[in-house]
Amino acid sequence: MRVVLGVAGGIAAYKAASLLRLFTEAGHDVTVVPTAASLHFVGAATWSALSGKPVHTDVWSDITEVPHVRLGQSADLVVVAPATADLLARAATGQADDLLTNVLLTARCPVVMAPAMHTEMWEHPATQANVATLSERGVHIVPPASGRLTGKDTGPGRLPEPDELYAVCSRILAAHQGAPAPSVATTGAAEPAEGAEGVVDSLTGQRVLISAGGTREPLDPVRFLGNRSSGKQGYALAEVAAARGAAVTLVSTVALPVPEGVRVVSVETAEQMRRAMLEGFDDADVIVMAAAVADFRPADYAAHKIKKPADSEDAPELRLVRNPDILAELVRHRGDAAGPVIVGFAAETGDADAGVLDHARAKLARKGCDVLVVNEVGTDKTFGKDDNTVHLLLQGSSRVVDAGPAPKQVIAGAIWDLVETLL
Numbered sequence: 408m409r410v411v412l413g414v415a416g417g418i419a420a421y422k423a424a425s426l427l428r429l430f431t432e433a434g435h436d437v438t439v440v441p442t443a444a445s446l447h448f449v450g451a452a453t454w455s456a457l458s459g460k461p462v463h464t465d466v467w468s469d470i471t472e473v474p475h476v477r478l479g480q481s482a483d484l485v486v487v488a489p490a491t492a493d494l495l496a497r498a499a500t501g502q503a504d505d506l507l508t509n510v511l512l513t514a515r516c517p518v519v520m521a522p523a524m525h526t527e528m529w530e531h532p533a534t535q536a537n538v539a540t541l542s543e544r545g546v547h548i549v550p551p552a553s554g555r556l557t558g559k560d561t562g563p564g565r566l567p568e569p570d571e572l573y574a575v576c577s578r579i580l581a582a583h584q585g586a587p588a589p590s591v592a593t594t595g596a597a598e599p600a601e602g603a604e605g606v607v608d609s610l611t612g613q614r615v616l617i618s619a620g621g622t623r624e625p626l627d628p629v630r631f632l633g634n635r636s637s638g639k640q641g642y643a644l645a646e647v648a649a650a651r652g653a654a655v656t657l658v659s660t661v662a663l664p665v666p667e668g669v670r671v672v673s674v675e676t677a678e679q680m681r682r683a684m685l686e687g688f689d690d691a692d693v694i695v696m697a698a699a700v701a702d703f704r705p706a707d708y709a710a711h712k713i714k715k716p717a718d719s720e721d722a723p724e725l726r727l728v729r730n731p732d733i734l735a736e737l738v739r740h741r742g743d744a745a746g747p748v749i750v751g752f753a754a755e756t757g758d759a760d761a762g763v764l765d766h767a768r769a770k771l772a773r774k775g776c777d778v779l780v781v782n783e784v785g786t787d788k789t790f791g792k793d794d795n796t797v798h799l800l801l802q803g804s805s806r807v808v809d810a811g812p813a814p815k816q817v818i819a820g821a822i823w824d825l826v827e828t829l830l
Contacts, residue, residue, distance in 0.1 A: 413487035415494040416444025419566035479513030489523035499537035526562035550816035611652030620660035624704035636699035677730040703727040
């Protein structure tokens with residue numbers, strides 16, 4: 408495969424050298440197109456030595472080969488890592504002031520951009536608007552990870568590790584062989600490039616309903632039964648879906664920063680979540696039950712705080728009743744009629760009887776959803792972490808798609824890549 412690796416002018420440019428090595432060792436033909444600013448971080452000699460090809464930043468070198476047109480036209484994949492705030496802005500507005508932006512304008516293959524910058528720059532409304540514009544046009548945006556940035560700064564804006572980026576690019580290459588994608592230069596509403604089959608992997612026009620967080624079942628005015636779910640994966644799913652153009656409603660039990668353009672319905676208990684999900688069912692094209700719904704709730708609610716007996720060491724006995732199985736009910740509600748794609752989540756541990764995937768396949772069969780996202784949970788695994796590792800199971804298939812370990816935004820992208828094949 409012919410890959411163009413664009414490198415913009417950020418400190419994370421050094422990671423692109425490892426990404427280049429992963430592509431070349433896999434047998435891909437890679438042409439590196441750095442911006443002039445990026446050469447302050449990694450020089451042209453490094454890119455030439457690693458790729459085996461000359462490196463240019465402007466449209467005037469090798470002019471007889473018309474590189475600003477030919478590179479984009481002939482590529483099977485264009486990936487920009489890192490994509491700085493400046494590069495994102497220039498790409499979103501269709502500028503063509505160096506070789507890389509010319510390549511982006513002429514590309515008719517899948518385009519992947521991995522933003523990397525300081526947190527304030529990433530979160531700025533201008534950058535978020537540029538990311539949303541590019542995503543609407545079919546560009547695959549790999550959200551930045553959270554972690555140590557330049558100097559002492561820490562936060563979202565870190566370029567994902569090269570092996571994570573390579574895994575994303577490999578999935579996209581495998582899914583898009585022979586399927587042309589639109590140029591990032593299209594203005595206005597997303598329109599297919601001439602001869603293309605439409606915007607590839609865009610969620611524009613899709614209505615998505617997602618649940619997130621762990622439900623809380625009140626015992627008395629100050630206590631509840633709950634679980635350790637942070638809701639981060641559900642919010643990452645909402646963020647990536649919105650960035651890809653979907654209209655997203657998030658039914659949430661937690662108070663995390665709301666992704667741009669996402670509507671939030673706040674709930675607390677399993678019954679409240681059930682009602683909200685059923686109310687949103689008819690308007691949804693995709694439903695994702697990422698929430699950790701408590702299996703049981705107290706049979707009785709105490710109107711006043713339960714006191715410790717002063718004259719006894721005994722503890723009160725709690726009687727529990729089952730909560731509704733929201734995922735299974737959503738599948739039953741859909742029935743045999745055409746309806747939304749339904750994605751479930753399963754937090755599993757292996758035991759003496761079976762492994763994680765064995766339990767997950769049995770659950771997929773019971774629930775009847777289209778996709779089951781399997782988290783292996785336990786001490787220091789999944790809950791509350793910024794990274795995740797999941798196994799994706801498809802109904803009626805023995806196929807398993809593994810994603811991670813990677814930031815939860817990258818995991819969300821892998822989940823949406825799979826879901827989009829079902830839409």
